[in-house]
Amino acid sequence: MARNSTRENIITAADRLFYERGFENSSFADVAQLVGISRGNFYYHFKTKDEILDAVIRRRIEERARMLDAWVDTSQSPKESIAQFIRILLMNEEKIRRYGCPVGSLFAELAKLNHPAEGGAREVFNLFRIWLRRRFEEMGKGQASDRLALHLLARSQGVAMLARAYPTEPFLEREAEELLAWLETVAEG
Amino acid sequence: MARNSTRENIITAADRLFYERGFENSSFADVAQLVGISRGNFYYHFKTKDEILDAVIRRRIEERARMLDAWVDTSQSPKESIAQFIRILLMNEEKIRRYGCPVGSLFAELAKLNHPAEGGAREVFNLFRIWLRRRFEEMGKGQASDRLALHLLARSQGVAMLARAYPTEPFLEREAEELLAWLETVAEG
DNA sequence: GCCGGATTAGGTCATGTGTCCTAATTTTGA
DNA sequence: TCAAAATTAGGACACATGACCTAATCCGGC
Numbered sequence: 450m451a452r453n454s455t456r457e458n459i460i461t462a463a464d465r466l467f468y469e470r471g472f473e474n475s476s477f478a479d480v481a482q483l484v485g486i487s488r489g490n491f492y493y494h495f496k497t498k499d500e501i502l503d504a505v506i507r508r509r510i511e512e513r514a515r516m517l518d519a520w521v522d523t524s525q526s527p528k529e530s531i532a533q534f535i536r537i538l539l540m541n542e543e544k545i546r547r548y549g550c551p552v553g554s555l556f557a558e559l560a561k562l563n564h565p566a567e568g569g570a571r572e573v574f575n576l577f578r579i580w581l582r583r584r585f586e587e588m589g590k591g592q593a594s595d596r597l598a599l600h601l602l603a604r605s606q607g608v609a610m611l612a613r614a615y616p617t618e619p620f621l622e623r624e625a626e627e628l629l630a631w632l633e634t635v636a637e638g
Numbered sequence: 639m640a641r642n643s644t645r646e647n648i649i650t651a652a653d654r655l656f657y658e659r660g661f662e663n664s665s666f667a668d669v670a671q672l673v674g675i676s677r678g679n680f681y682y683h684f685k686t687k688d689e690i691l692d693a694v695i696r697r698r699i700e701e702r703a704r705m706l707d708a709w710v711d712t713s714q715s716p717k718e719s720i721a722q723f724i725r726i727l728l729m730n731e732e733k734i735r736r737y738g739c740p741v742g743s744l745f746a747e748l749a750k751l752n753h754p755a756e757g758g759a760r761e762v763f764n765l766f767r768i769w770l771r772r773r774f775e776e777m778g779k780g781q782a783s784d785r786l787a788l789h790l791l792a793r794s795q796g797v798a799m800l801a802r803a804y805p806t807e808p809f810l811e812r813e814a815e816e817l818l819a820w821l822e823t824v825a826e827g
Numbered sequence: 828g829c830c831g832g833a834t835t836a837g838g839t840c841a842t843g844t845g846t847c848c849t850a851a852t853t854t855t856g857a
Numbered sequence: 858t859c860a861a862a863a864t865t866a867g868g869a870c871a872c873a874t875g876a877c878c879t880a881a882t883c884c885g886g887c
Contacts, residue, residue, distance in 0.1 A: 607796025
């Protein structure tokens with residue numbers, strides 16, 4: 450209802466601002482203004498800024514978990530599921546060039562701030578790590594699966610970082626292609 | 639003497655704090671306290687916070703340029719120079735696990751803040767990019783050299799990010815080994 | 828001693844979080 | 858339907874913090 454709606458709207462706006470401007474650099478007033486509500490109303494739903502952050506992180510985890518589940522359902526093979534993961538880079542190319550990877554940039558900021566929610570941000574990494582590991586296991590990679598999962602995660606993070614540093618160059622597409630090629634060699638080996 | 643020394647001390651302290659806590663999260667008072675001087679004295683040397691940031695970035699560029707030059711001098715081959723670059727990850731392992739890559743984390747923060755010094759932070763990337771490209775050219779990689787340089791930069795950034803996310807796992811060493819192995823295949827191909 | 832750079836202690840000002848309050852307005856449930 | 862509960866608006870204010878500024882003092886060389 451309206452109750453849920455406003456709360457959800459706040460989380461949505463905060464999610465966007467935390468991504469585009471960073472957590473510390475986004476104020477209550479900024480979020481309230483983007484939602485179009487008063488500060489008083491804001492505090493009715495969230496007492497502290499950290500509460501919003503927690504809600505944002507929880508939602509991000511839920512959304513991504515749903516997305517990953519859907520990929521497993523619609524993909525013909527674990528390899529195809531992993532290819533879907535790599536293609537996030539291409540689907541979100543525009544935003545990554547501007548703001549980097551939402552997962553990595555939030556984690557990096559919170560880690561630098563020594564913020565208590567750092568662990569929550571790490572959970573998003575964990576979600577992908579565990580999901581990827583399982584896919585590699587299904588591909589028959591056994592003990593190497595976790596290593597492969599972390600490797601792919603790291604590559605993705607690096608691509609996102611460099612894509613932000615050089616947003617006008619065709620770097621991201623090229624690296625995404627290389628990652629897909631890498632996936633093929635892994636599947637064959 | 640005392641005058642130069644204080645200014646240099648400020649830059650050193652700011653460099654460290656910007657790395658460990660981030661730029662926005664480091665205050666005038668923090669830096670002054672670390673140096674052991676008053677805030678007023680601080681203002682005598684640097685009128686604005688951005689001035690310190692510029693000085694820090696300039697020093698980082700100089701230091702790294704010197705380091706890269708030294709590698710070229712002491713290495714038997716361009717391949718060995720590039721291997722040196724990869725080994726930064728291992729030499730700075732402890733700090734990377736705690737605070738990430740100084741180049742990447744500062745750039746990411748400034749980019750998110752839309753800070754004017756973002757360009758300066760990007761220059762550090764450029765320094766490595768151009769240096770690596772030249773080394774690959776010397777290895778006879780021709781047109782592919784820039785692509786290889788960016789690829790290696792991205793891999794390094796990703797490794798640093800994941801190493802911070804999972805600081806207790808032996809991930810960094812493993813990936814550094816993989817990068818050195820990759821360098822071998824590039825040299826052969 | 829004098830002068831000027833170096834340094835200090837102090838204050839100003841803007842901003843952002845968090846608290847509290849009041850008064851509408853809307854929604855819900857008996 | 859009607860009263861209670863939930864929601865919204867709006868503002869006042871305490872409090873902390875941090876960037877930025879000023880006046881006074883220190884101190885070494887001439």
